[in-house]
Amino acid sequence: MNDSVDSIRVRPARAGEREPAAKMRADKLSAWFGSKQALREITLPIVERKVTAVIGPSGCGKSTFIRCLNRMHEVVGGARTTGDVVLDGKSIYGPEVDPVRVRRRVGMVFQKPNPFPTMSVRDNVLAGLRLSGIDPPDPDALIEEVLGQAALWDEVKDALHSPGGALSGGQQQRLCIARCLALEPEVVLMDEPCSSLDPVATAKIEELIHELRDRYTIVVVTHSMQQAARVSDYTAFFYLGALVEYDLADVIFTKPSDPRTEDYITGRFG
Amino acid sequence: MTPEMERAYIGRKFIDRAAMLASSLAVALALLPLIALLAYVVSHGVRAFSASFFLEPIGARGAGMANAIVGTVELVLLASAMALPLGIAAGLYLAEYRSTGLARAVRFAVDIHAGVPSIVVGVVVYAVVVVRMKQFSAFAGAISLAIVMLPLVTRTTDALARTVPDSLREAALALGAPRWRTAIFVVLPTASAGIRSGCLLAVARACGETAPLLFTAYNNRFFNESLADPTSTLQVQIFTYTMTPNADWHAQAWAAALVLVAIVVVLNVAARLLVAERS
Numbered sequence: 001m002n003d004s005v006d007s008i009r010v011r012p013a014r015a016g017e018r019e020p021a022a023k024m025r026a027d028k029l030s031a032w033f034g035s036k037q038a039l040r041e042i043t044l045p046i047v048e049r050k051v052t053a054v055i056g057p058s059g060c061g062k063s064t065f066i067r068c069l070n071r072m073h074e075v076v077g078g079a080r081t082t083g084d085v086v087l088d089g090k091s092i093y094g095p096e097v098d099p100v101r102v103r104r105r106v107g108m109v110f111q112k113p114n115p116f117p118t119m120s121v122r123d124n125v126l127a128g129l130r131l132s133g134i135d136p137p138d139p140d141a142l143i144e145e146v147l148g149q150a151a152l153w154d155e156v157k158d159a160l161h162s163p164g165g166a167l168s169g170g171q172q173q174r175l176c177i178a179r180c181l182a183l184e185p186e187v188v189l190m191d192e193p194c195s196s197l198d199p200v201a202t203a204k205i206e207e208l209i210h211e212l213r214d215r216y217t218i219v220v221v222t223h224s225m226q227q228a229a230r231v232s233d234y235t236a237f238f239y240l241g242a243l244v245e246y247d248l249a250d251v252i253f254t255k256p257s258d259p260r261t262e263d264y265i266t267g268r269f270g
Numbered sequence: 271m272t273p274e275m276e277r278a279y280i281g282r283k284f285i286d287r288a289a290m291l292a293s294s295l296a297v298a299l300a301l302l303p304l305i306a307l308l309a310y311v312v313s314h315g316v317r318a319f320s321a322s323f324f325l326e327p328i329g330a331r332g333a334g335m336a337n338a339i340v341g342t343v344e345l346v347l348l349a350s351a352m353a354l355p356l357g358i359a360a361g362l363y364l365a366e367y368r369s370t371g372l373a374r375a376v377r378f379a380v381d382i383h384a385g386v387p388s389i390v391v392g393v394v395v396y397a398v399v400v401v402r403m404k405q406f407s408a409f410a411g412a413i414s415l416a417i418v419m420l421p422l423v424t425r426t427t428d429a430l431a432r433t434v435p436d437s438l439r440e441a442a443l444a445l446g447a448p449r450w451r452t453a454i455f456v457v458l459p460t461a462s463a464g465i466r467s468g469c470l471l472a473v474a475r476a477c478g479e480t481a482p483l484l485f486t487a488y489n490n491r492f493f494n495e496s497l498a499d500p501t502s503t504l505q506v507q508i509f510t511y512t513m514t515p516n517a518d519w520h521a522q523a524w525a526a527a528l529v530l531v532a533i534v535v536v537l538n539v540a541a542r543l544l545v546a547e548r549s
Contacts, residue, residue, distance in 0.1 A: 072440065072443065072444055075440065077369050100446050100447070100448055101446070103444055103445065103446040104445075104446030107444065107445070108444040110437065110440065112437060114435075114440070114441040115441075116438060116442075116456060117438075118462075127442070128445035128446065131445055131446070131447035131452070131455055131456070132445070132447060132451075133451070179441075180444075180445070183445060183446065
């Protein structure tokens with residue numbers, strides 16, 4: 001396990017690329033639910049405009065970890081954190097930081113698609129802005145743009161006024177991604193975004209993650225090692241609330257250095 | 271099957287039938303008062319219906335109840351304007367901050383409030399409002415009705431807002447919405463059908479309340495000139511007429527009762543329809 005942020009080596013994802021920049025860093029981040037510790041001193045960089053996958057067995061703290069990256073962890077009663085998370089060099093846990101502003105920069109997509117049932121597809125896309133009290137100057141252009149980015153525009157362009165809950169599960173999840181993108185976040189956190197979807201919808205979301213990484217920094221929590229291998233540039237393996245190993249996805253999935261990582265990715269436990 | 275099992279089986283079947291019969295009877299008995307009440311009120315009330323009943327005030331020749339009908343509507347509207355926004359806001363608070371100490375204390379207080387006899391509410395409003403204004407008034411009556419409605423609205427809103435899944439709250443919070451916007455623009459609309467029907471039931475309850483009005487709105491033989499005047503209501507007028515020996519006034523009281531029951535039934539049916547529309 002690594003002791004400080006700087007001791008983690010961040011290698012370029014592809015040969016010839018420069019040393020990648022970290023958009024976010026967790027520094028000795030610990031998290032609790034009441035007296036139960038869910039994360040133990042996680043130190044981990046999140047590389048800019050790359051996909052970082054967080055894998056590990058159920059209960060290993062991977063969802064808790066990404067919820068700490070946009071201060072959603074503390075929304076649950078009795079939840080607290082120690083350590084720090086840095087975004088663009090500045091702590092997001094500083095006393096003067098408003099969690100509302102952090103969440104606008106670090107968006108989140110949840111495990112279960114959760115479009116607002118009382119709103120139309122169109123209003124769902126605009127919900128983030130409206131809930132922040134912002135009236136977009138050209139809503140129609142914005143809607144077309146972000147639904148396009150979420151690969152949903154062609155499927156819903158004639159149904160923008162139907163309720164968001166009327167779409168299929170996979171479409172709902174892409175709607176939630178579009179809703180998140182409408183706020184122009186810098187980082188997008190995805191908490192097992194495909195776990196309630198069928199294989200076809202899963203493939204679409206994975207493809208989407210691939211396309212989005214040119215514009216956004218993405219962190220994906222996933223149960224599926226195949227998915228992590230397919231979509232991620234960097235992979236972190238969590239076990240029992242601690243970070244076991246972090247490296248390029250290729251390295252993690254071909255020659256992991258920790259025996260626990262190897263056992264997990266070869267399916268010996270989990 | 272052994273003969274013992276056979277006997278036990280027959281015994282169970284008998285008990286099953288008997289229990290079914292007993293509970294059906296209980297249902298019929300429970301419905302009997304309601305049906306009798308409706309039948310009695312309708313049969314007696316319809317006889318006194320006439321154009322003047324709806325058009326003339328109590329104090330005029332040919333006496334109707336127009337001022338009492340207007341008074342009931344006026345008081346209930348005024349009370350709703352006070353109790354509904356306050357109750358919905360308080361209920362939302364209870365649901366959104368459900369685990370705080372304040373929320374628990376308030377919820378407990380609201381439960382006690384709901385159990386306070388409405389005559390007590392009337393007496394207190396008399397002491398606090400009527401005595402100070404030195405006058406019975408529509409305003410004082412509306413305050414009493416609002417106090418009776420408030421716990422009903424608060425608890426309904428609380429209960430229904432809590433049925434809104436947390437995943438929607440989290441969705442809004444993760445989009446950078448402050449808590450208050452999440453409550454008003456996500457939780458409230460999602461629970462709105464149920465909350466509206468709960469509000470209608472509270473309004474229906476206020477329509478029927480008499481005790482809080484006896485010494486607040488009091489009564490008036492004519493249309494009131496302002497909200498600061500004593501005001502007639504169907505409820506209190508029924509009470510007043512019933513206490514007289516005059517057969518004509520008894521008939522009027524029946525008609526007034528029918529109007530009141532009709533208002534309550536309409537509001538209840540509307541509340542049902544709202545819930546049905548949601549599901």
